[in-house]
Amino acid sequence: MRIAIIGAGLAGLTAAYEIHKLNPQAQVSVFEAADRIGGKLHTVAFNAGPTDMGAEAYLAFRQDATEFFKELGLGEALRSPSGLPSLLYAGGRTHEMPERSLMGIPASSEGLEELLDDATCARIDAEGAAPGIEWDADSDCSLGALVRERYGDQVVDRVVSALQGGVYSASSDDLGIRATVPQLAAAFDALAADGKPVTLSGAVAGLLADREARNKARGYKPAVFAAFEGGYAEAYEALAEQSGAEIHIDAFISSVSKKGEQFLLKGAGDSQPFDRVLFATPAPTTAMLLRDLSPELSETLRSIKLASSVVVGMRFASATGLPDNSGILVALDEPDVHAKAFTFSSKKWPHLDRDGGALVRASFGRFGDDAITRAEEDTLVDYALDDLQRITGFDGRAAGLEEIYVQRWFGGLPVYGPEHLATVRRAKELVAQVPGVGVAGAWVDGVGVPAVIAQARQAAASLMS
Numbered sequence: 001m002r003i004a005i006i007g008a009g010l011a012g013l014t015a016a017y018e019i020h021k022l023n024p025q026a027q028v029s030v031f032e033a034a035d036r037i038g039g040k041l042h043t044v045a046f047n048a049g050p051t052d053m054g055a056e057a058y059l060a061f062r063q064d065a066t067e068f069f070k071e072l073g074l075g076e077a078l079r080s081p082s083g084l085p086s087l088l089y090a091g092g093r094t095h096e097m098p099e100r101s102l103m104g105i106p107a108s109s110e111g112l113e114e115l116l117d118d119a120t121c122a123r124i125d126a127e128g129a130a131p132g133i134e135w136d137a138d139s140d141c142s143l144g145a146l147v148r149e150r151y152g153d154q155v156v157d158r159v160v161s162a163l164q165g166g167v168y169s170a171s172s173d174d175l176g177i178r179a180t181v182p183q184l185a186a187a188f189d190a191l192a193a194d195g196k197p198v199t200l201s202g203a204v205a206g207l208l209a210d211r212e213a214r215n216k217a218r219g220y221k222p223a224v225f226a227a228f229e230g231g232y233a234e235a236y237e238a239l240a241e242q243s244g245a246e247i248h249i250d251a252f253i254s255s256v257s258k259k260g261e262q263f264l265l266k267g268a269g270d271s272q273p274f275d276r277v278l279f280a281t282p283a284p285t286t287a288m289l290l291r292d293l294s295p296e297l298s299e300t301l302r303s304i305k306l307a308s309s310v311v312v313g314m315r316f317a318s319a320t321g322l323p324d325n326s327g328i329l330v331a332l333d334e335p336d337v338h339a340k341a342f343t344f345s346s347k348k349w350p351h352l353d354r355d356g357g358a359l360v361r362a363s364f365g366r367f368g369d370d371a372i373t374r375a376e377e378d379t380l381v382d383y384a385l386d387d388l389q390r391i392t393g394f395d396g397r398a399a400g401l402e403e404i405y406v407q408r409w410f411g412g413l414p415v416y417g418p419e420h421l422a423t424v425r426r427a428k429e430l431v432a433q434v435p436g437v438g439v440a441g442a443w444v445d446g447v448g449v450p451a452v453i454a455q456a457r458q459a460a461a462s463l464m465s
Contacts, residue, residue, distance in 0.1 A: 028243065
């Protein structure tokens with residue numbers, strides 16, 4: 001059996017590995033249009049050591065991902081963060097990150113008095129007595145719009161969008177509740193089913209109480225993140241090596257057609273026919289490639305939008321003056337600041353604290369703001385240095401800027417808007433109608449590394465069944 005996988009990012013490589021495990025005799029060919037494997041996982045060779053310029057960590061409480069990495073022989077390479085807290089920059093100053101919140105959404109104004117004005121705090125505390133939300137258990141809506149309606153603009157612009165922007169490269173206004181905070185949607189569903197008023201503060205309070213009860217039962221607060229000693233290259237290189245697949249880079253596929261029961265790839269791919277094809281590409285690319293196999297599926301996937309971003313990695317000779325924090329998120333409404341976040345990587349990850357220097361990542365770009373992702377490299381570096389000094393007082397130029405790496409992620413992440421889940425459900429129905437075809441990637445079941453791995457393994461198993 002000959003199987004083609006288009007895309008050598010995490011999804012494509014995971015699928016190749018899983019197919020090889022399920023059927024070692026299968027001949028798997030992976031075609032990647034770029035000049036490297038890994039997709040949005042990208043480890044670069046700084047002089048001080050390997051450093052990630054894409055995703056840097058995964059949610060460690062997802063035991064399925066941890067077990068998968070151990071299966072690859074990478075258990076000893078996993079590293080835990082320092083535990084230093086992150087900060088929030090809003091109103092021209094830094095604040096401690098709100099602790100009792102769900103993705104930045106509070107149940108009360110307690111602890112937020114310096115971050116939000118008095119009117120907003122009063123509005124949060126009165127929300128539980130307001131008329132309930134008209135909640136539809138069969139659909140989704142904008143998280144930002146709902147929080148603005150119930151709590152006001154400041155909660156969205158100063159907290160919630162800052163947190164979601166780091167995950168989805170989009171503001172909360174562009175993101176769906178079910179799509180990005182499913183536990184909140186489930187709490188709304190439960191309140192509505194019980195005939196109780198659906199309120200934001202009530203739902204969040206219940207979820208926070210459940211979380212605290214689970215942590216108390218465990219006797220500890222579980223670690224949130226984990227990373228790799230040598231960067232994510234350890235994972236994607238292990239997948240490539242253990243997949244048994246032939247991997248072709250600089251191999252752009254322009255279309256896929258069907259001849260009888262077999263598939264033909266046009267472009268830089270293998271000219272021989274394949275029995276099955278798995279598309280591990282962004283939704284718009286998958287739409288283009290599927291236009292001859294399923295026009296309706298192609299049209300469905302075209303509606304999925306993408307967000308672009310930029311990461312500027314900087315290595316400084318000295319860390320003196322850099323705050324003892326994991327990083328800083330920037331409020332959406334903060335004027336005269338271009339960066340949306342800073343990660344103090346050498347503070348956050350002890351294994352990156354090398355030679356007394358400092359490694360800092362500056363992140364830029366949200367959905368709808370592509371201009372900054374196309375800015376000149378020198379401009380982006382100046383923005384990063386200026387914003388870093390404005391926010392923290394750390395003068396990166398005086399500290400000795402030794403290395404720079406600018407990584408642009410054009411269309412790097414799908415936008416999980418209010419219609420996204422319905423679109424994906426329809427896409428899955430249509431995929432099932434095209435025998436021999438599978439799909440995988442961040443647009444399907446989640447943008448996080450554990451979600452991508454789990455879905456890719458499922459897609460591989462389905463393709464082989």
